[in-house]
Amino acid sequence: MTIANPLHVLGISGSLRKASYNTALLRAAAELMPAGMTLETFDLLPLPMFNQDAEKPFPEAVAEFRARVAQADALLIATPEYNSSVSGALKNAIDWASRSPQQPLNGKPVAMMGASTGNFGTLRAQLHLRQILTHVGALPLGKPEVLVARAEQVFDPVGNLTDATARGFLRDLLAALGKWIERVAPPGSSRPV
Numbered sequence: 001m002t003i004a005n006p007l008h009v010l011g012i013s014g015s016l017r018k019a020s021y022n023t024a025l026l027r028a029a030a031e032l033m034p035a036g037m038t039l040e041t042f043d044l045l046p047l048p049m050f051n052q053d054a055e056k057p058f059p060e061a062v063a064e065f066r067a068r069v070a071q072a073d074a075l076l077i078a079t080p081e082y083n084s085s086v087s088g089a090l091k092n093a094i095d096w097a098s099r100s101p102q103q104p105l106n107g108k109p110v111a112m113m114g115a116s117t118g119n120f121g122t123l124r125a126q127l128h129l130r131q132i133l134t135h136v137g138a139l140p141l142g143k144p145e146v147l148v149a150r151a152e153q154v155f156d157p158v159g160n161l162t163d164a165t166a167r168g169f170l171r172d173l174l175a176a177l178g179k180w181i182e183r184v185a186p187p188g189s190s191r192p193v
């Protein structure tokens, strides 16, 4: 990565709610982004529910999402945990992005993280997310794991990540993602089809 040609990361929060801890985690990531990397986010709210009858052509919001995924050097996904798995909104987005003809998730480096109010910090959701991403050909980064448990204790009331340990793990994840991109899919490399 260089300052002149930064690595572009697309951030996605799997929670649609306004005061989401996961969306707040993405905001913290934007603050902690290493030099030579940029983060922009995509709001999943406009995406319709996946419908195999509605793929030709893709709905406008879906086409926009797929293009943004394709253009990014990597994804950074903040997943909530709903009933021990990922949210429906996140799974829906992945289903849309998995489809032919471009399959923009195939060969895409992905870092994941998550915040929950429970004790396990989205551990079970992240295991499911890893399985789903592997199925669609994405390249999930192995570690560090960013599992933010009891989120109400590590964010302040307006959603700033105030916990120094969590900020350290997040910083380490972003640095590892930069190295992961350079290793598995550096900009300009041809991705598997």
Ligand SMILES: Cc1cc2nc3c(=O)[nH]c(=O)nc-3n(C[C@H](O)[C@H](O)[C@H](O)COP(=O)(O)O)c2cc1C
Pocket: 015, 016, 017, 019, 020, 021, 022, 023, 080, 081, 082, 083, 084, 085, 115, 116, 117, 118, 119, 120, 121, 122, 151
């Ligand atoms: C439908 C639903 C299911 C949930 N299931 C879990 C769960 O399995 N594990 C957990 O730690 N928290 C669970 N929670 C609590 C979430 O961790 C909490 O609502 C969290 O704030 C959601 O993320 P967000 O702040 O980004 O919206 C659940 C919440 C909802 C709404």
